[in-house]
Structure formats: C-alpha cells, structure tokens
Amino acid sequence: MNAHSAPGGEADLRRDDAPFRPAKTTNPMAEAASPILEARGLTRRFAGLVAVHDVSFSLTSREILGFIGPNGAGKTTLINLLSGTLEPSEGEIWFEGRRIDRMAAFRRARLGIGRTFQIMQPFPGLSVLDNVAVGALFGHGKGQARLERARESARECLHFVGLGKHIDHRAEDLGGPDRKRLELAKALAMQPRVLLCDEVMAGLNLVEIDEVIDIIRKVRDTGISIIVIEHVIKAIRTLSDRIMVLHHGEKIADGAPDSVLTDSRVVEAYLGKKRA
Ligand SMILES: Nc1ncnc2c1ncn2[C@@H]1O[C@H](COP(=O)(O)OP(=O)(O)O)[C@@H](O)[C@H]1O
Ligand SMILES: [Mg+2]
Numbered sequence: 630m631n632a633h634s635a636p637g638g639e640a641d642l643r644r645d646d647a648p649f650r651p652a653k654t655t656n657p658m659a660e661a662a663s664p665i666l667e668a669r670g671l672t673r674r675f676a677g678l679v680a681v682h683d684v685s686f687s688l689t690s691r692e693i694l695g696f697i698g699p700n701g702a703g704k705t706t707l708i709n710l711l712s713g714t715l716e717p718s719e720g721e722i723w724f725e726g727r728r729i730d731r732m733a734a735f736r737r738a739r740l741g742i743g744r745t746f747q748i749m750q751p752f753p754g755l756s757v758l759d760n761v762a763v764g765a766l767f768g769h770g771k772g773q774a775r776l777e778r779a780r781e782s783a784r785e786c787l788h789f790v791g792l793g794k795h796i797d798h799r800a801e802d803l804g805g806p807d808r809k810r811l812e813l814a815k816a817l818a819m820q821p822r823v824l825l826c827d828e829v830m831a832g833l834n835l836v837e838i839d840e841v842i843d844i845i846r847k848v849r850d851t852g853i854s855i856i857v858i859e860h861v862i863k864a865i866r867t868l869s870d871r872i873m874v875l876h877h878g879e880k881i882a883d884g885a886p887d888s889v890l891t892d893s894r895v896v897e898a899y900l901g902k903k904r905a
Pocket of ligand 1: 675678680698699700701702703704705706707
C-alpha cells in the first residue's frame with residue numbers, strides 16, 4: 630500500500646501493519662528530483678518577537694539537510710512549524726504535493742513527518758520497548774494483535790539504533806546518550822518519510838556523536854529524508870548534503886556545507902562582527 634498517494638481522509642492516512650523496513654521507491658530518479666517537503670515564506674511571531682521570518686526552503690527525497698544558527702535563531706520554532714506543534718503566522722508548508730500548514734500534528738505524523746524533541750520525554754514507568762511501541766501503535770491499525778505488532782516494530786527500531794540490549798530496562802534508567810537513541814527509535818517507530826532531529830547529538834562525546842552520525846546515515850539509506858539541527862559543526866559538516874543557516878529568524882545561507890561554512894555572513898553570525 631502506498632498511504633501517501635491515497636486521497637484525503639483519516640483512514641487513508643494510516644500506515645499499513647508492516648514493521649519498520651526500508652521504504653520502497655518505484656522511480657528513484659524521479660523521486661530524487663522532486664522536493665518531499667517545502668516551506669514557502671514561513672513566518673512565526675510570538676507577541677512582538679519574530680522567531681522565524683519569511684523562510685523558504687525545500688528538502689529533497691533522501692537528502693540530509695542541516696539547520697544551524699546561534700541560540701535563539703529560530704531552529705526549534707521552524708521544526709515546530711513543520712511538525713505541526715506550532716501554526717505559522719504566515720506562509721505555507723507542502724509535504725509530498727499536499728499543503729499541510731493547517732493540519733494537526735498527529736495527522737502530519739500519520740502522513741509521515743516524524744520528529745525527535747530537544748527535551749527528551751520518555752514515558753516514565755514503561756520499559757524501553759513499550760516507550761517505542763507507543764509510537765508504533767500510533768502508526769498501526771486495529772485489532773487484537775495490534776500491541777504485539779507494535780512491539781515487534783519497536784524491537785526492530787531499537788535494534789536499528791543500537792538499543793537492543795536495553796529493550797526490557799525501564800526508560801528512565803537509560804543514560805543521556807541512550808535516551809537520544811530512544812528518541813530516534815520512538816520517531817522511527819512511526820514510520821516517517823521525513824525525520825526532523827532537534828539536537829540529537831547535544832551532550833554526547835565524540836565517539837557517541839560518530840555513532841549517531843552512523844545511525845542517521847543508516848536511516849537515510851532506508852529512504853527517509855532528514856533535517857538535522859546540530860551545534861557541533863564538524864558533525865553537521867560530515868553528515869549534511871546541504872546546510873541552511875538561520876540568524877535572528879532569517880535564512881542567511883543555504884547550500885553545500887563547505888561554501889556555507891566559509892560564507893562571511895555565516896562566520897559573522899557565529900563569531901560576531903570582525904574588527905577592522
Ligand atoms: N513558545 C514561545 N513563546 C515565546 N517565544 C518563543 C517561544 N518559542 C520560542 N520563542 C522565542 O523564539 C526565538 C527562537 O527560539 P528557538 O526556535 O527555540 O531558537 P533555537 O532553537 O534556534 O535556539 C527565541 O527568541 C525564543 O525565545
Ligand atoms: Mg532549539
């Protein structure tokens with residue numbers, strides 16, 4: 630079943646009961662060329678503050694797009710607008726040819742927009758497996774075998790992110806790095822087509838960062854397009870096909886990592902105005 634090409638209506642948005650597995654592409658060349666997600670003139674105001682101002686960009690199929698910018702630049706707000714946690718004040722969001730900027734977050738999740746949260750929120754008292762199964766349940770149909778199928782998908786996602794040995798532990802007993810992996814597994818269990826990652830590498834050491842980079846690459850190799858917010862420039866340069874820079878809510882650069890990271894406006898945004 631291709632849930633994404635089905636006509637509108639809630640039932641059509643449900644995923645089938647298959648566990649997490651690589652997305653199938655009928656025509657990779659055609660898919661590679663067209664944007665899967667597109668923002669047009671997105672603006673979000675909070676009272677007097679413009680957190681995101683007239684931002685347009687597109688994400689191509691199987692692309693890894695890095696979002697960078699100083700603290701308060703509007704990166705998380707932009708992810709919130711894309712996932713539906715926040716409504717834009719102005720502008721449009723298109724996902725696979727469909728306008729979604731007024732659609733509720735849970736509907737966007739069912740359509741295939743998955744996300745992780747900057748502040749991790751494991752469900753307390755539940756095992757690692759069931760934390761992820763909750764996400765899998767959301768994407769799966771009805772019937773008595775539903776929980777068992779969700780747990781099966783959750784198990785696959787947990788092995789995928791390297792948490793296989795912690796499946797039966799309580800989620801709140803996981804350390805920081807493993808909680809980041811849990812966030813990724815929870816998002817993957819919902820079978821996204823686009824994954825939005827908000828600082829999944831924050832607080833990790835260099836070895837752990839490399840491990841997360843490998844996981845994100847593996848996710849992309851299954852056919853998922855990815856937006857990554859990250860502060861560690863070395864990681865974002867290694868991982869991203871393209872980097873977009875936000876500064877005071879505005880897009881100031883968008884392009885190949887090496888050219889963006891040497892762009893004088895970007896250097897200035899990070900280091901402040903150079904003295905003469
Ligand atoms: N819910 C909110 N209410 C009011 N202001 C907000 C809210 N969310 C974010 N902001 C403000 O919007 C700006 C951008 O924040 P954010 O998107 O979190 O930045 P980043 O993720 O790039 O650090 C900041 O000035 C922040 O204080
Ligand atoms: Mg943020």
